[in-house]
Amino acid sequence: xxxxxxxxxxxxxxxxxxxxxxxxxxxxxxxxxxxxxTLRTRDDGIYRFASANMPGKPVEISADxxxxxxxxxxxxxxxxxxxxxxxxxxxxxxxxxxxxxxxxSGTGLSxxxxxxVVTARALNETFALGYTMLELxxxxxxxxxxxxxxxxxxxxxxxxxxxxxxxxxxxxxxxxDYQLIPxxxxxxxxxxxxxxxxxxxxxxxxNERRAECETALADINKVQPLTHxxxxxxxxxxxxxxxxxxxxxxxxxxxVVHENYRVKQAIAALETGDMKKLGMLLVASxxxxxxxxxxxxxxxxxxxxxSLKHPACAGARMTGAGFGGCAIALVEETxxxxxxRAVNAGYKAIIGYTPTIY
Numbered sequence: 001x002x003x004x005x006x007x008x009x010x011x012x013x014x015x016x017x018x019x020x021x022x023x024x025x026x027x028x029x030x031x032x033x034x035x036x037x038t039l040r041t042r043d044d045g046i047y048r049f050a051s052a053n054m055p056g057k058p059v060e061i062s063a064d065x066x067x068x069x070x071x072x073x074x075x076x077x078x079x080x081x082x083x084x085x086x087x088x089x090x091x092x093x094x095x096x097x098x099x100x101x102x103x104x105s106g107t108g109l110s111x112x113x114x115x116x117v118v119t120a121r122a123l124n125e126t127f128a129l130g131y132t133m134l135e136l137x138x139x140x141x142x143x144x145x146x147x148x149x150x151x152x153x154x155x156x157x158x159x160x161x162x163x164x165x166x167x168x169x170x171x172x173x174x175x176x177d178y179q180l181i182p183x184x185x186x187x188x189x190x191x192x193x194x195x196x197x198x199x200x201x202x203x204x205x206x207n208e209r210r211a212e213c214e215t216a217l218a219d220i221n222k223v224q225p226l227t228h229x230x231x232x233x234x235x236x237x238x239x240x241x242x243x244x245x246x247x248x249x250x251x252x253x254x255x256v257v258h259e260n261y262r263v264k265q266a267i268a269a270l271e272t273g274d275m276k277k278l279g280m281l282l283v284a285s286x287x288x289x290x291x292x293x294x295x296x297x298x299x300x301x302x303x304x305x306x307s308l309k310h311p312a313c314a315g316a317r318m319t320g321a322g323f324g325g326c327a328i329a330l331v332e333e334t335x336x337x338x339x340x341r342a343v344n345a346g347y348k349a350i351i352g353y354t355p356t357i358y
Contacts, residue, residue, distance in 0.1 A: 002040070004126050008118035009034035010103040011110045011159035012192055012328060013319050014168055015285050016263040018293060020153025021210050023174040023228025024260035027267070028155055029183060030163030031192075033358075035101035035114040039122045042094040047082060049075040052100040063094075068147055074105075077112050078119040080147030084139050085120075090129050097122065104356075107194050108320020112148075113156035116140035121161075134176070137161040151210045170267055174228055181270055188275050188314060189333045193307070193343070194356040195299035197324035206321050209252065209293065216253035219244045229253055230260040255292035259285060279315025279330050283308065286317030286327075295322030303327045303355055306346035310339045 009030040016026030047066070050058035051074060059075040066083045068076055078097065085092065097119065103111040120136040123129065131139065140157040144150050154173055163169055167180040183190075217229050223243050226232065232240065237257040244250040262281050269278040286304050290296040296304075300318040304327050307316035312335030318327045331339050344354045 004039045004122060006037045006039070006118050006122045006125070007034055008037075008114045008121060008160050009163065010101075010114050011156060011163065012190075012326070013155065013159075014190070014328070015259075015266045015281060015317070016155075017259060017285060017289055017317075017319065018209060018213075018295070018321070019230055019256060019260055019263070020155035020171075020173040021151065022153075022213055022230040022256045022260070024172075024230025024256070025263040026155045026171050026173060027168050027181070027263055028159035028163070028171070029168040030159060030165065031103070031109065032165075033102045033109070034160075035099055035103065035111070035118045037115075037118045037122045038098045038100075039126055040096045041126065042096060044094050046094045047079075047092075048096040049078055050096070050098045051075075052098070053105065068149075074112075074115070076148050077115045077144070080143030081116050081119045081140060082123065083147055084143050085123060085129065090127070092123060092127055095123075095126070104194055106325065108318075108322070108325030109192070110156040110160055110320075112144065112150075113140065113152075114160050116143055117157055117161045133161055149207075151207050168270070170263075174230075181267060184270070184273065185330070186273055186275055187332055187334070188330050189336065191329045191331055191336065191339075192319075192358040193303055193316075193327045193329060194358070195303055195324055195326065195351075196353060196355055197297075197299045205295070205323065209295065212249050212252045213256060215246070216244050216249045216256075219249070220253075229256045232257050234258055234261055251292040251294075255288045259288055275314050275330060279313075282315035282317040282328070282330060289318055289322060293322075297323060299324060299351055300327055302347055302350050303343070304329075306343045306350075307331075307339075309346065310335070310342050312339055 010033050011028045013028040045063040048060045054074050059072045103109050105111050117140045120140050124131045137157045171178040266281050304316045307313050307329040312332040314330040316329040340357050348354045
């Protein structure tokens, strides 16, 4: 059988967390790490999914059994893509697809989106299905929403599908308008720091946070019709916040409104080379995610706190959905080795094991 190989990267989000499903701005960028899919066609209506990174036997199903199955774990992500393509009335006679990648699973670096989009690309190109790249991105998001039950926004799939090396994506998640912004950090580099505490979006409070934002929007819509929370400016929110009667729901909305504004400020900082300002925005983002959105936890908070103790660190924050996963730090390139030693030691003293710093 002829093999077809495809690659899709992971992503890390610089700033703009829990904003995509609230219709605002985000700024992710693609990683060198990613997912490789090797696809071989077959004509017997059998679909086989295997991963070099995940334990257990390959998942093998027939065309009549492309439905969610909790026992299939990670394989539900590519199965969801296949299901939606079949729902679009595409005839896919059968295939074997083997995944291999170097994105740590459960870290908030979009391993699931990378698997979804690389599957979508592989099936689209191998079977000449005719989707555009943007259509594949949107299909992959729907697969995660409708098939896997995670009510994620568009950021992850868009970033891994539409990203370009060396650039962040300034993405309007409402309109999907975007700009590619050169990642010119001067004397700084951006480090990705894995807490080594995995998390699963489907089993976390991710969907709960999205529901809380919908409640906040419903309260505001009683007095001022809006499509998305992120469409409110900070000044407008000050005037409208009292209409959100539940104080916890009000905190969630406060994060969304001000985080969206921070993304706009971060673009200006990047364009002017103001890394100190960018670092301050990263810290403010983390504090908001910790205090208003409550999605950090001791591992992420410790990792960020230990990072900020180092004089060469301009800023740090959690990245991804939270509840474990990764943080990022803006660090002077000449101090990376010393920074890594210091953060490893400080984190281990509190948490009991070391993080992994990329």
